Amino acid sequence: ESLPASRVYAYRSWQSVGVRVREGDELRIRARGSWVYTPGEYHGPEGHARYMSPAFYPLPSVPGGALIGRIGENGEPFYVGRAGVWWMRESGLLYLRIDDDILSDNDGFVTVEVTVVSPSPTPN
Template identity: 60%
Template structure:
């Protein structure tokens, strides 16, 4: 039986705060309070969302709010900066720089999350999230 996972992320001023998580299936339900870490920091590399996905799990990630990707570009939402595109050396080249991205497992392929992402897990692994950027020192947040 496939599980349904709903992950809601709230990035605010260079951080993402988990506002809710529902996972239903044979393992039961995971709530936001059960997560060890509820934030995704804009100044850190890949960060565990505290959720293990299994091949076939359906999941949704929703994000809102703002964070700082570059000091000269101003604040923007999880969809990324409206002007700057991610160059080839970013974890996910092509979409906007500073967007919210994810991956399943430590070696998984990055995917664009932005404000909303819905998919079915193609592999087993921990869900990781981060900002699509190569230099974290100029990002703001806690």
């Protein structure tokens, strides 16, 4: 099921895009656009090429300012970047955000396209 494109804003924390996944689903995300993560510099959803996120960011050791996701309000964050495919090990709402600690100096948004493919039922 392909869902309408959604915006993820750089100055907001975790944002639901209205997508619920179930364990076993295939989740596909594509993102485009740019946001201000470092003052005066625009970056895409892949994050800042020269700045890895520190330990106190929501997801350390990935490019700072990258698009990240999690399943459910307390799920473990994962790197999304420009695009990816994941097989769900848990069920819940998809949340997305920029990987940054201080959001008030950020600007812009990325547009995400989400597709969820549920496994085919096994014939009896």
